[in-house]
Amino acid sequence: MSDPARPHRGTIFVEDAEVLSIDRHPGGQFILRLRSPKCATRATAGSFVHVQCDHTIPMRRPLSIMRANADEGWIEVLFKVVGEGLFSLGHKEPGDRVSSLGPIGKGFRPDAKRPRTLLIGGGVGIPPMIFLAETLLNDAGNWQPLAIMGSELPFPFELRRSAIAAGWIDADVDRNLGLLEDWGVAGRLASLTGFPGTYRGYVTGLAERYLASLDDSALAEVEVFSCGPTPMLKAVAALAARFGLPCQVSLEEYMACAVGGCAGCAVLVQTDEGPAMKRVCVDGPVFDAARVFAAA
Amino acid sequence: MPVAKEQKTNPLALDFCGLSLDSPIVLLSGCVGFGEEYTRVEGFSNRDAGAIVLKGTTREPRLGNPPHRVSETPMGMLNAIGLQNPGVDRVVDEILPTLDFAETRFIANVCGSRIEDYAAVTRRFDNSAIDAIEINISCPNIKEGGVSFGNYPDMSAKVVAACRAETTKPIIAKLSPNQTDIRENARRCIEAGADALAVINTITGMAIDVERRRPVIGNIQGGLSGPAIKPIALLKVRQVYEVAGPLGIPIIGQGGIATARDALEFLIAGASTVGVGTALFYDPLVCRTINEGIGSYLVRHGFGSVAELTGTLVTGTAPATPRPGPANESCA
Ligand SMILES: Cc1cc2nc3c(=O)[nH]c(=O)nc-3n(C[C@H](O)[C@H](O)[C@H](O)COP(=O)(O)OP(=O)(O)OC[C@H]3O[C@@H](n4cnc5c(N)ncnc54)[C@H](O)[C@@H]3O)c2cc1C
Ligand SMILES: Cc1cc2nc3c(=O)[nH]c(=O)nc-3n(C[C@H](O)[C@H](O)[C@H](O)COP(=O)(O)O)c2cc1C
Ligand code: FES
Numbered sequence: 001m002s003d004p005a006r007p008h009r010g011t012i013f014v015e016d017a018e019v020l021s022i023d024r025h026p027g028g029q030f031i032l033r034l035r036s037p038k039c040a041t042r043a044t045a046g047s048f049v050h051v052q053c054d055h056t057i058p059m060r061r062p063l064s065i066m067r068a069n070a071d072e073g074w075i076e077v078l079f080k081v082v083g084e085g086l087f088s089l090g091h092k093e094p095g096d097r098v099s100s101l102g103p104i105g106k107g108f109r110p111d112a113k114r115p116r117t118l119l120i121g122g123g124v125g126i127p128p129m130i131f132l133a134e135t136l137l138n139d140a141g142n143w144q145p146l147a148i149m150g151s152e153l154p155f156p157f158e159l160r161r162s163a164i165a166a167g168w169i170d171a172d173v174d175r176n177l178g179l180l181e182d183w184g185v186a187g188r189l190a191s192l193t194g195f196p197g198t199y200r201g202y203v204t205g206l207a208e209r210y211l212a213s214l215d216d217s218a219l220a221e222v223e224v225f226s227c228g229p230t231p232m233l234k235a236v237a238a239l240a241a242r243f244g245l246p247c248q249v250s251l252e253e254y255m256a257c258a259v260g261g262c263a264g265c266a267v268l269v270q271t272d273e274g275p276a277m278k279r280v281c282v283d284g285p286v287f288d289a290a291r292v293f294a295a296a
Numbered sequence: 297m298p299v300a301k302e303q304k305t306n307p308l309a310l311d312f313c314g315l316s317l318d319s320p321i322v323l324l325s326g327c328v329g330f331g332e333e334y335t336r337v338e339g340f341s342n343r344d345a346g347a348i349v350l351k352g353t354t355r356e357p358r359l360g361n362p363p364h365r366v367s368e369t370p371m372g373m374l375n376a377i378g379l380q381n382p383g384v385d386r387v388v389d390e391i392l393p394t395l396d397f398a399e400t401r402f403i404a405n406v407c408g409s410r411i412e413d414y415a416a417v418t419r420r421f422d423n424s425a426i427d428a429i430e431i432n433i434s435c436p437n438i439k440e441g442g443v444s445f446g447n448y449p450d451m452s453a454k455v456v457a458a459c460r461a462e463t464t465k466p467i468i469a470k471l472s473p474n475q476t477d478i479r480e481n482a483r484r485c486i487e488a489g490a491d492a493l494a495v496i497n498t499i500t501g502m503a504i505d506v507e508r509r510r511p512v513i514g515n516i517q518g519g520l521s522g523p524a525i526k527p528i529a530l531l532k533v534r535q536v537y538e539v540a541g542p543l544g545i546p547i548i549g550q551g552g553i554a555t556a557r558d559a560l561e562f563l564i565a566g567a568s569t570v571g572v573g574t575a576l577f578y579d580p581l582v583c584r585t586i587n588e589g590i591g592s593y594l595v596r597h598g599f600g601s602v603a604e605l606t607g608t609l610v611t612g613t614a615p616a617t618p619r620p621g622p623a624n625e626s627c628a
Contacts, residue, residue, distance in 0.1 A: 010338040014581055038338070058523075058554075058578040059368040101337070101580065254364040256373060256577045260333040262326060263351070263380045264366030268359075277359050277380050282336070 012259060013038035017100040019092045020074055027153030028081035029124075030090045031066070037073030039065075039102045045132035046107025046227075046250050046286040049077065050258040052099040054088035061085045062255050062281070064227065065103060066127030067134060075102075078127045078156060104258050105285045108132050108248050112141050114223035118210070118245075119147040120203050120236050122228025126151070128250050130177075132225055133185045146210065147180055147187035150203035150228070155189065161197065162187065168213035169206070173199045203228070204235045211243050219243060226250070226289075237289035247289035253280040267292065307594050308587060310346070310603045312546055312569055313466040313491040315401050315427055317346030320563065320590065320602050321583050322548050324573035325349040325405035325430065325470075326377060330391045337580040344583035346569060347401040350387070352432050353421075355413045357383035362514040367503050372522030372552070373574060374501055376515035379407055379435070384420045392425050401427040403468065406459065407435040415458040422463035430468040431459050431490075434497045446472035446481070446497070453484040460489030468548065470494035473525075473532055482536045486545050494548040494571065495536045496529045522574035526552030530565050534609070537566025541607050554578065556589020563590075566607040 003009050017034035024030055039049060043065045050060040067076040081087045092098060108128070110117055117136060121129035126149050136143040149155070158178035164186045166173075175197030176187040189198040190206045199206040207224075214222065222243070226236040227250035240247035256264040260282035269278040270291045278284065308319045323334075323345045330350050334340050342348060360380030367374050381387065387404075395402055404421045406429055408414040414431065421429050433446035433455050445451040456469050469485035471478055473496040482493055498519025503512040511517075529551025540547055549567025553559050554575035562570050575582050590602060599605050 006332065006335065008332070009335045012336045013338050014579075052578070057368070058371070059373060060577070099579075254366050256366045256375070256574075257327065257333075257580075258577075259336050259580065261329045261576070262366065262375070263329070263360065263377050264375060265363075266360065266365065266377075266380060267363060275359065282333075 011042065012101060012104055015039060015100050017098050019094050019096045019098060021094055022090075022092055023156075024090070025154065025156035028090065029078065029153060029156040030081075031076060031078050031156060032089070032092070033074050033076045034098060034100055035073055036075045036100050036102070037070075039100060040068040040073055040075050041070045043068035043075060043103040043131075044107040045135045046128050047103035047105045048285060049075065049100045049102030050104060050255065051089065051101070053085040057085050057088060059085075059256065060101060060258065061089070062104075062252075062258060064127040064131070064250070066130050068131070078124060080124045080153070101258065104281055106283065108225050108250075108286050110136065110143070110225070111223055111246070114221050114246070115141065115143050116218065116222040117143060117145045118207060118222055118224045119145055120207055120224065120226040120228070121147070121149045122203055122232040123151050123153070125226070125228030125232070125250070128227045129225065130179065133180060133183065137183050137185060145185050147177070147185055148190065148203050148207050148210070149177065149187065150190040150206075150232075152191055152193050154195065159189070159197065168210050169199065173197065173206075202235065203232065204239050207236070208239060211239070211245075219245070224248070224289075233289070234293050237293040240289060248286050249289045249292065250285045251280050251287060251292065252285070255281055257281070305601070307599070307601045308591060310568065310601065312346070313428070313468075315347065315466065317401060317569065319344065319346040319583070319587050320559070320569045321345045321586060322403075322550075322569050322571045323348045323576070323583075324550055324571045325432065326351055326375070327573035327576055330387065331395050331402055334576065334580060339581050340583075342396070342399040344587060345400050345572075347403050347427070349403045349405050349430055351381050352379045352405045352407040352435075353381050353384050353387050353417060354379060354407050355384055355416050357381065357386070364512060364514055367512045367518070369501070369503060369520065369522075370524060372520055372524030373577075374503055374513055374518035374520055375498070376513045376518035378515060384417045388420055388424045397425060397427075403428045403430050405430045405432050405470075407432045409435060410439055411455055411458045414455050415462050418459040419462040422465060426465065428466040428468060429459065429463060430470050430494060431456060432470050432497070434470065434472045444472060444474065446470075447475040449481040449484040452481050453488040456485045456488035456490050466491040468492040468494050470497055471532075471536065472497050473499050473528060473551075478532050479535050479539050482539045486540060486543055490545065492546045492548065493536055493540055494550065495567075496525075496532045496551045499525055499528065521551070523552040523554050523558075526558060530561055533562055533567050534565045537607055541566055553586075554582065556586045556593065559586050559590055560593055560605070563602065563605045564607070564609050566609070568603065568606050
């Protein structure tokens, strides 16, 4: 029963989602697959779910959707334990149920005129970048995504020596996420810790090497997408501004309702009408970087 | 004369200061935006609530407070949104026309920092489609150095009287729990012309991030809501009912209602309707569960309508009088 005058109605689903699998990774990182068929059909890169971690912790926790398979009716999230909510979620077992609300939010909107999509993910900001890579892969357009992912914890993925050449970086920086390799998506990794085959430094350092290798006509085809800790996003926004590139970032803020009702998640955004407080849950979580971070 | 056909009446329907509500559930101000937000959720319907109170509205637009604005606490949450709203003109001109008044009753929530502001906002809503006007007297009074109007009976009454002069629509005074004697405040608000009372607003509180030794909430202090405040709210409803009940002034009981059982407690304590706010954040479809639970309780206990339940608290040593009806079937 869709209402043409109110297209927002009935677009977010409450599902009693069965845990299909939970993979545990070092550093309190988890990849959780949930049976959530309705959410899976409408999820887009950058959208998220608001999940109840435990009956004793009634407030939900927002988590980006990393993958969604509408045919098989599942979604996947990746999270790192911060406090008691995600700690409880990490104790779920296959067969357990988790109340999931989603998909929520306006996701990334890549511009077809800029097919060189540069995806920069840090830590638990990696999931929406994976979703975006998979979306571009399945899209008919002539996308040429490059993923630059950073983590100070061991990456919660299989890492592989990349078969996709990257002349812009030293030959020993050669690892990519196995998942991206399978999809034929170019990628390189960064970590200050210096995991083997990764660039020792920040994701922005690695991204800068890539951008500096491009000529003006190639740069004119680049658009930057990013998710990760706020200091990283600010650095990404500054880098994009320096190269004159459009940049979309996915923000985090504490949430209560996650459907636009409480204004609890609002952040300051510069709009054409002046400064405004926009809700990360339904006006975002993806925003134009230049409108949320003052030009650096 | 034709004999009136026997109509199947909805036992959850009630009259609330002249408004006919299909359910005793009132969705609370600040939790449901400007009335359409929760309809994003499949299975949620504004029809499941008897009324919906819109976000606190001021004369001028307000950006509200810096983040973080919300934070979970044990069985509750703190909020300090700072009354973010587009100002009364845009609410009346741009938002009200988009609402479907066939679905439920919409109530405005009026705020201000000066009595003139409350009066001006009320006047603007009086000339609109809104069904009733709730006065949030918990806003800080800038003239008196930021203290809350609602914590002082004199000031509360002045605000209510000023709004009363501006409208013939039903006025609901929303009482603060952050005061010594809520009964006195209730009495004064009724004398000043309130048609109904909302009891209670949030309780002030704070939380600290010990690692950073900083307040979690950007505004330092916030309002505590959710199940954690329920016992406090219930007692306040009982106290206000002692004053308002005999005068026929109905109460929207609220503070931590998350289940049908919670709602029933408030009704028995003296509320005519029950407010649901924070519980929506836990379960966006909670209205249906609460409506069903109240409905089956009415049947089990032989009440023909929800209004009969209001204020039926049994105190002293006398046993609760058994009521006739299907109740006896299910006696265990
Ligand atoms: C749109 C969005 C997408 C996110 N995606 C991911 C993801 O894919 N993977 C992941 O690991 N994390 C993600 N986060 C962050 C994640 O929601 C928080 O780490 C989580 O809520 C912490 O809960 P906790 O109980 O473990 O921690 P606690 O610190 O005990 O949480 C206390 C309260 O603060 C809130 N809170 C604390 N940190 C954050 C934060 N960074 N963002 C929002 N709320 C917070 C919690 O929700 C909770 O209400 C995302 C946040 C947002 C807003
Ligand atoms: C996020 C949030 C915002 C609120 N904003 C308002 C408001 O603008 N005006 C108002 O009168 N009450 C406001 N309240 C108070 C609620 O309307 C309600 O009185 C209170 O939360 C207690 O009910 P609950 O425990 O069911 O949430 C707000 C509460 C929350 C949680
Ligand atoms: S969390 Fe309630 S509006 Fe975003």
